[in-house]
Amino acid sequence: MSRRRRLLVTGSSGLVGSEMCSWFAAEGWEVHGLDNNQRAVFFGPAGDTRWNQARLEREVSGFVHHELDVRDRGGVLALVEELRPAAVVHTAAQPSHDRAASIPFEDFDTNAVGTLNLLEAARRSCPESPLVYLSTNKVYGDRPNTIRLKELETRWDYDDEAFAEGVPETFPIDDSTHSLFGASKVAADVMVQEYGRYFGMPTCCLRGGCLTGPNHAGVELHGFLSHLVRCSLERREYRVYGYKGKQVRDNLHCRDVARFAREFIESPRSGEVYNLGGGKANSCSVLEAFRLAEEATGVAQVSSYVEENRVGDHIVYYSDLSKMRRHYPAWDVSVSLRGIVSEIAEGWRIRLKL
Numbered sequence: 026m027s028r029r030r031r032l033l034v035t036g037s038s039g040l041v042g043s044e045m046c047s048w049f050a051a052e053g054w055e056v057h058g059l060d061n062n063q064r065a066v067f068f069g070p071a072g073d074t075r076w077n078q079a080r081l082e083r084e085v086s087g088f089v090h091h092e093l094d095v096r097d098r099g100g101v102l103a104l105v106e107e108l109r110p111a112a113v114v115h116t117a118a119q120p121s122h123d124r125a126a127s128i129p130f131e132d133f134d135t136n137a138v139g140t141l142n143l144l145e146a147a148r149r150s151c152p153e154s155p156l157v158y159l160s161t162n163k164v165y166g167d168r169p170n171t172i173r174l175k176e177l178e179t180r181w182d183y184d185d186e187a188f189a190e191g192v193p194e195t196f197p198i199d200d201s202t203h204s205l206f207g208a209s210k211v212a213a214d215v216m217v218q219e220y221g222r223y224f225g226m227p228t229c230c231l232r233g234g235c236l237t238g239p240n241h242a243g244v245e246l247h248g249f250l251s252h253l254v255r256c257s258l259e260r261r262e263y264r265v266y267g268y269k270g271k272q273v274r275d276n277l278h279c280r281d282v283a284r285f286a287r288e289f290i291e292s293p294r295s296g297e298v299y300n301l302g303g304g305k306a307n308s309c310s311v312l313e314a315f316r317l318a319e320e321a322t323g324v325a326q327v328s329s330y331v332e333e334n335r336v337g338d339h340i341v342y343y344s345d346l347s348k349m350r351r352h353y354p355a356w357d358v359s360v361s362l363r364g365i366v367s368e369i370a371e372g373w374r375i376r377l378k379l
């Protein structure tokens with residue numbers, strides 16, 4: 026029997042999940058992944074993640090894939106009971122707010138009910154094991170758009186000292202439009218907090234900004250930086266939706282997400298919430314991302330502009346990282362924005378054989 030600590034990662038074939046698997050395995054963990062390639066159902070062939078599953082099975086020593094749907098309550102209860110993992114990282118999700126509107130049942134059943142299935146499975150079989158949930162900054166709905174803004178040459182920015190470092194975890198989540206996706210993630214986020222507060226379980230919600238990396242299968246509806254760099258490399262048009270292309274996002278390499286998960290798992294708290302993004306230093310507008318992509322690919326970006334913004338889309342969002350840094354001083358952003366874009370470009374070059 027293996028004496029390595031056992032980690033269960035849901036959504037293991039996805040961007041964040043696969044990074045967790047590789048990273049924790051390299052740290053000596055025995056890693057079990059749960060995924061059913063639902064991303065291909067959500068997004069079509071461009072969202073297929075089997076290549077990533079195969080990569081993990083090929084490259085990650087001891088990795089075990091479990092073909093399971095998080096909506097399958099009996100299956101999830103049985104798997105967690107069998108594995109009794111020392112920690113759980115939950116990334117399986119329907120991750121797009123645009124997509125959710127056309128598949129509300131699949132979205133809610135996956136994001137909210139799937140999370141409840143996992144939480145209850147953990148409570149029954151491994152209540153002492155830290156559980157890290159990948160939430161999203163969309164839990165704040167479009168309310169960040171009420172922060173006073175100033176228009177700069179290539180971006181919008183906050184024009185309010187209270188948000189000089191970005192959006193903190195104390196920001197309200199009510200009185201705003203979330204998209205159905207944001208609402209299903211709120212349900213899961215609150216449930217993860219509740220299992221921490223009510224049952225005392227070591228849980229946390231990571232309210233992600235744009236999390237990305239070289240293994241991101243970015244598509245138009247999800248994964249903007251990855252999709253944008255791919256368009257640049259393939260000389261394809263990138264469509265900008267509203268806000269003059271000056272909308273701002275903070276970007277974090279998913280290796281830094283894994284590094285944070287490790288910090289939490291080694292020194293857990295109960296029912297915590299963290300805004301997990303690249304922060305102001307790793308933020309860029311779409312226009313600024315074009316220039317960064319051009320630097321990395323050497324190809325001029327082709328784009329078109331659609332006047333109407335996406336429903337609920339943030340104009341400016343970057344995470345205030347103060348609480349994370351305060352609770353876990355050993356953690357900080359380790360990959361710069363330029364570093365991220367260059368790794369994404371290299372990842373696409375390899376996968377597209379360019």
Ligand SMILES: NC(=O)c1ccc[n+]([C@@H]2O[C@H](COP(=O)([O-])OP(=O)(O)OC[C@H]3O[C@@H](n4cnc5c(N)ncnc54)[C@H](O)[C@@H]3O)[C@@H](O)[C@H]2O)c1
Pocket residue numbers: 035036037038039040041042059060061062063064065074093094095096115116117118119120135139159160161162232233234235236237248
């Ligand atoms: N990537 C980002 O920019 C970002 C930002 C904020 C929050 N998040 C959150 O992080 C998590 C992971 O995001 P990601 O970018 O890695 O997404 P992803 O789509 O790359 O990965 C999700 C994985 O979950 C799997 N999955 C989906 N539904 C499933 C189901 N019913 N049963 C089993 N597996 C299922 C998919 O097949 C996919 O492999 C999500 O919860 C997402 O909301 C991501």
